[in-house]
Amino acid sequence: MKAILILGIGLALATPALAQDASLVFTALDANKDGKVTQAEAQKNAAVAQMFAQADKNKDGSLSKAEFEAAFGK
């Protein structure tokens, strides 16, 4: 029980930190601050540009923060 509690706290602490890193990159790529990363904006990052199509799940031509974190967050 104690171990599960420690594990739970550990995960709770770790997950936001890891998601924050993808979020950090997302914010840096979102040049016009509209909450989306377009294909043009993604060109600043080779990995994101290369995987853009895979990450764009709804195929609307841009990555929402959720799509971005799902693809690039740990």
Next chain:
Amino acid sequence: MFKKSLMILTAASLLAGASTETVLAQSNFGGRASSYGDGYTDGYRRGWDDFRMKREYSERAPQDRNYNYQPVPDNSRYYGDQRMSGDPNQRWQQQYQRQYTYQDDSYYRECRTKVDPGGIIAGALIGGLLGNALGKGGGRGGATIAGVVVGGALGGALTKNMDCEDRSYAYNTYYDGFNAGRTGVPYQWRNPRSGNYGEFRVNDYYNDRVGFRCANFAQEIYIKGRPQTATGRACQQPDGTWAIVG
């Protein structure tokens, strides 16, 4: 008649001796001797000279007793594959104690929320910042381009006296320099706002004793007009990230 034969014999001996010396000195014994560098052939040649001059090794001047043996940097192959096999993470730990992550990186720690004119965060040039992307083979031109981690005391020496803006520019030179695979090529940066500038280059690449790719680098920067140099060693961690290790 006897004198002429003796002369021919002597000449033939000298020629044979000279050619044997040349052949033996150049012999690489199936490619291995050449790996010992010039010291091996140099030592052999000196031994041959001793023999021809009927001189004992101990009669040489002390400075001539040095065979200049220099082991090749990548000598791991002489131990078979034992040192280079097994879990890369374990091998790294044994050799360098720990793996470095983006959280060790001084730019990430101190500058990630500041103005980033070099696009370090946007480009995720810090290794592991977009871990999944690297894991899936992201990179420039279809090739996996590994990020850098400039962390710890060793990394600190590289970015000493640089502010976050300077580092934002300089990181691009580290990233490009390590990944280009070219030696002696200068990668330059300049901060137009402060006038600070610098140059980074990889002097040579080699494989360490457990098989990781490493690079000896040098940097020269000018902060407020004052020159500052740094040299060091970086190796590619199991995840491909370049980390400063020496």
